[in-house]
Amino acid sequence: MRHYEIRAGSDTLHFYVYTTRVADAESRIRALEALFQRMPPAHRRTAYPVFVVDALPGGRRTGGGNWSRTQARTQWLGRQRVTGVPDADLERYALSHNGGVIGITAAALADEGRARGIHQLSVFHEIGHCVDHHLGLVPPGATVVDLRGQRYRTPNVREYAVEAYSRWIVRPSRLCRDDALPPGETQDRCTQRTLALLRRSPAFAGIHAAPTDPAPIPSTPWAGLAADWDCTRP
Ligand SMILES: [Zn+2]
Numbered sequence: 733m734r735h736y737e738i739r740a741g742s743d744t745l746h747f748y749v750y751t752t753r754v755a756d757a758e759s760r761i762r763a764l765e766a767l768f769q770r771m772p773p774a775h776r777r778t779a780y781p782v783f784v785v786d787a788l789p790g791g792r793r794t795g796g797g798n799w800s801r802t803q804a805r806t807q808w809l810g811r812q813r814v815t816g817v818p819d820a821d822l823e824r825y826a827l828s829h830n831g832g833v834i835g836i837t838a839a840a841l842a843d844e845g846r847a848r849g850i851h852q853l854s855v856f857h858e859i860g861h862c863v864d865h866h867l868g869l870v871p872p873g874a875t876v877v878d879l880r881g882q883r884y885r886t887p888n889v890r891e892y893a894v895e896a897y898s899r900w901i902v903r904p905s906r907l908c909r910d911d912a913l914p915p916g917e918t919q920d921r922c923t924q925r926t927l928a929l930l931r932r933s934p935a936f937a938g939i940h941a942a943p944t945d946p947a948p949i950p951s952t953p954w955a956g957l958a959a960d961w962d963c964t965r966p
Contacts, residue, residue, distance in 0.1 A: 738765035743776040750816040751838035770943040778866040798861035804833040860894035868934035869893040881908030881922040
């Protein structure tokens with residue numbers, strides 16, 4: 733196992749890598765630091781440690797997932813044969829800190845079969861579930877219709893909100909998917925509407941700063957952001 737950490741202010745996000753399949757895992761993880769720094773501090777503190785594995789506890793080898801502490805206890809413990817993560821490590825790095833587990837597969841971190849840079853969205857999607865779980869990313873009464881411009885394999889308002897949140901971190905000028913834009917709505921209009929909605933969520937109460945698109949990230953082929961990935965939520 734290799735351990736890496738990225739930092740923002742006084743906050744640290746830990747990565748525990750149990751796969752050897754991603755040759756440049758360290759540089760991919762370190763490149764996430766600039767994105768982690770865009771998260772509001774109150775949001776950063778909700779993030780669970782990230783376990784990078786060949787297979788998630790259910791055996792799936794693509795995408796990622798998010799498990800609360802209770803869910804991680806029942807679904808990750810005793811699964812070393814599948815995940816490669818010993819129970820002692822789960823206790824030491826996650827459960828004993830009152831945290832749950834973010835699982836990211838090697839395939840997702842390596843962008844296997846996906847556009848380069850898509851892993852940024854995978855990771856921040858799963859972190860977004862932590863923000864949603866602890867602070868709430870869905871405004872009262874909001875539905876998938878209010879979040880049109882997102883897409884998920886099943887219409888689920890939490891997934892849509894988390895998806896929009898991950899894009900707010902990774903590419904805030906394009907909160908909506910180009911392949912899911914509502915008829916007659918431009919990307920800019922969809923972005924503004926979606927951001928206004930996110931800002932009405934409990935997690936954004938009292939938060940005024942907004943990430944802006946930075947220079948370092950854009951070389952990504954953003955057409956690839958239309959790619960779907962699997963997100964396991966028990
Ligand atoms: Zn999800």
